[in-house]
Amino acid sequence: MANRRPARTHPRIGAAVKAPAVKIDDEYPTPSNVWRLRTDVWEYLAYAAKQLHGVTDPTLAEKGLFDEVKRRLCILEAVEAYWAVPGMAHVAALRARFEEGDHAAALVLTEAVTRGFARFEPDHEDHLADPDSPAVALEPARPALPDPRPRFEVLVVDDMSETVREEFVAEMFSQRRGTDAFAYAVNVVPSLEDALIAVLLNPTIQACILRPGFSVPSRHRPGDDLRKYLDAMIEPGVAVYPPHERILKLADLLKGLRPELDLYLVADVSIEELAGASGRRFNRLFRRNESMELHLSLLQGVAERYKTPFFDAVQHHSRKPAAVFHALPVSRGGSVVNSRWIKDMGEFYGLNLLHAETSATSGGLDSLLDPRSSIKGAQQLAARAFGARRTYLVTNGTSTANKIVHQSIVAPGDVVIADRNCHKSHHYALMLAGAQVAYVDAYPLDEYSFYGAVPLKTLKGMLLDYRRAGRLDEVKMVTLTNCTFDGIVYDVQRVMEECLAIKPDLVFLWDEAWFAFAGFHPIYRRRTAMAAAAALEANFKDPDYIERAKAQRAALFDAETGQPADDQVWLSTRLLPDPETARLRVYATQSTHKTLTSLRQGSMIHVFDQDFSHLNEVTFREAYMTHTSTSPNYQILASLDIGRRQAELEGYELVQRQAYLAQSVARMVARHPLLKKYFRVLSTHDLIPEEFRATASPMPLQDGLAAMDEAWRTDEFVVDPSRLTLHIGKTGVDGDTFKHKYLMDLHGIQVNKTSRNTVLFMTNIGTSRSSVAYLIDVLVKLAEHFEREQSDMGPLALEARKETVAALIGTPPPLPDFSRFADRFRSDDQTTDGDIRAAYFTTYKTGSCGYLMPKQLAERVIAGDEVVSAGFVTPYPPGFPILVPGQVVTKEILSYMEALDTREIHGFDPNLGYRVINELPARPGRV
Ligand SMILES: Cc1ncc(COP(=O)(O)O)c(C=O)c1O
Secondary structure, eight states, X not given: OTTOOOOOSXXXXXXXXOSOSSOOOTTOOOTTTHHHHHHHHHHHHHHHHHHHTTOOOGGGGGGTHHHHHHHHHHHHHHHGGXXXXXXXXXXXXXXXHHHHTOHHXXXXXXXXXXXXXXXXXXXXXXXXXXXXXXXXXXXXXXXXXXXXXXXXXEEEEOOOOHHHHHHHHHHHHHTOOTTOSSEEEEEEEOBHHHHHHHHHHOTTEEEEEEOTTOBSSOSSOOOHHHHHHHHHHSOXXXXXXXXXXXXXXXXXXXXXHOTTSEEEEEOSTTHHHHHHHSTTSOSEEXXXXXXXXXXXXXXXXXXXXXXXXXHHHHHHHHHSOOOOOSSOTTGGGHHHHTOSSOHHHHHHHOHHHHHHOOOOOOTTOOOTTSOOSHHHHHHHHHHXXXXXXXXXXXXXXXXXXXXXXXXXXXXXXXXXXXXXXXXXXXXXXXXXXXXXXXXXXXXXXXXXXXXXXXXHHHHHHHXXXXXXXXXXXXXXXXEEESSOTTOEEEOHHHHHHHHHHHSTTOXXXXXXXXXXXXXXXXXXXXXXXXXXXXXXXXXXXXXXXXXXXXXXXXXXXXXXXXXXXXXXHHHHSOOOOOTTTOOOEEEEEEOHHHHSSXXXXXXXXXXXXXXXXXXXXXXXXXXXXXXXXXSOOHHHHHHHXXXXXXXXXXXXXXXXXXXXXXXXXXXXXXXXHXXXXXXXXXXXXXXXXXXXXXXXXXXXXXXXXXXXXXXXXXXXXXXXXXXXXXXXXXXXXXXHHIIIIIIIIHHOOOOOOBOSSEEEEEOOTTOOHHHHXXXXXHHHHHHHHHHHHHHTOOHHHHHHHHHHHHHHHSOOSOOOOOOOBOGGGBSOSSSOOEEHHHHHHHTXXXXXXXXXXXXXXXXXXXXXXXXXXXXXXXXXXXXXXXXXXXXBOOHHHHHHHHHOOXXXXXXXXXXXXXXXXXXXXXXXXXX
């Protein structure tokens, strides 16, 4: 304070403002809104300081500006305790400047922060280090030279006195060197609850140092939402746990929230004992006086995640001089830079791309087909990041990833239970593999013309059918899409748990094409295949779980005959697998490029298969060879590597933000008078029938993180809040026209999926506040357009419009369930599986199939003929095959197709009609 300028006689906010007297409920920081709240509050205070600077009119106070400044300072005091930078000292200095009426200094302090926000790096603490210094108090804001090094925050958890805290932070700072690869700032919180709040609110925290002196409850008052979320997470008795157990508990809770964090333990007493008990929770344990080692470990921990072996190898290669006597003329720009005609290629893509193109697999580069160095390293890091035992990078999208997994698991004749509504790559893969496909139907959402997801009861029912038919041993795999295109998310753990209770060696393929981001948010993560497999693995070792499973089995099987109880009992019981016999064989395929940073086609296969090395490694390798190019695209691989780095270091922040942004659009659509007249965001209540929900909130995340947490813990299905299905029926425009004409052509807004009366908007980790504001603005403009259009209509046009709207809002012919395979392709009449490959290849025989126009086909079906499809018929939207090879055509399918106003129908030739199999002699030995 020594050189502080004397207070002026300007209007002041009044020194009486202390910690908030009431909770700031509406604007209390929660993990999902804190990033916006912080930015807005700092920006508001900068604005207020600017307004007040040089103003001497005391009536300003009456205008509410001062009250607002006080309120916002209270918000900052609730938030900044969890940030090292700018941190509490900076906020205290700001409060003091406002209280003294020194608005010039307040402006300097606020702008120092907002300049950081603008540059997306709010933590240039060198400039902020001493808020009381004369430079800060007197000099006008000037741009700080940005430190190019990536920055992060380290959280220390210990209840220390102010002096000890200052000494500790100073000691850590004294270790810093200009040559360090990263810079970090240190924040200290006193308690377990504060530590959890800090890692939830502050995504820049990358490492936590635990010291045994921490207390348990927070001294701040978390808002209701955060309080409830913490209460659901923290066991009641933690405060009385012995110190060792309390430390381990906190480590587990932190890892449960953000598994990527590096944890360090600094303790003096019993450090050896703690080391023995801590398992792999901590990166390292230290004694108190080892700050240099601690500093180096902090840097190394982050370097581990920052590492991108393949991206580095590509960069290194591109900088090395080389002469190419091999394929790939574009390599090093050879065929481009000297060309007279295609120079623009080099200009557009830049020389780096051409320098990075190579077909070499040595010199630091690696072979995707036999990875031994940098690609192997990239795959290992990806496995760690996504919680997999192994990860394989794929350069041809999840379409190929799915084919690889299917081929690696399924032998001809194996029964695979598949969602009929799944992506076409599964159907083609099952056809290639020669699977006996048993299709299951997702629950339909006829009103909106798309499907939900497959109820667990349907899956269990199907497995029990096979058990009754004596064919359970033939059932090899279940494949489901999580989440669905429309954002319906399964309870993955429960599905696997209950299915394994019926068939303990069942393999699961979860198509997570749309869900790669989910691994980086604590609530989403629980419903990913890898996290669910890990949770089941832990359960299978838990003595209490083993006991409960044993008791349940005793009740489900007759003690004397060993016969299972009636199927109804199995269907109505929440089944637990037998941990002794159940095997966890779980695969997930992810289109990294759809939801994380990666070039198009970048995908990953994550494996959590306890039997991989002895049952599947060889077939997996062969399947991988079958489908992988011998010239995989290095840029895609490098982008997967760097996309993984980003997910590990800032995935949590970005995923939270994308969900929040989507919800802000939903809120706006629900509140805006004109928007709600034409549009409606479909809620959980619209998308998930009541029988699959235990919680009541229509949009859980809008009620807070705790509500989302509860729904995601308990409901059979939940909706991904980062996706919005907008009902547009009241505009009188169908989904396809809305997408092309109104969104793309008029406003350059790109969406992918539509249905008859809905448009799907997805946020992603690249979505910004301004793109969301643009979307809202466009929706308002469109609503105004529809409003104007209506007011200009005469009575006839209005009547016609009314009819169009009624048709769009009304329910069309129901989505047709999978009918059945023709008897020739089935195994028996007790089960439903069909030999899709036999059906497909039947059509290769000359004269085996022909075409029928819809009218002729309808006549034959109505006449009772069994007409069998020769191929896949897939309308876009909805994008799943309405017919597959070998499937019997029904009236319901034809009515549905007739009502469909889709332009694009793969497998249907408008000039020739449907391709059908001509004749089907009975197959010996079959039904
Ligand atoms: C559920 C699902 N699985 C797989 C795929 C194929 O993914 P990719 O485009 O990466 O080949 C898609 C594509 O939209 C999909 O929706």
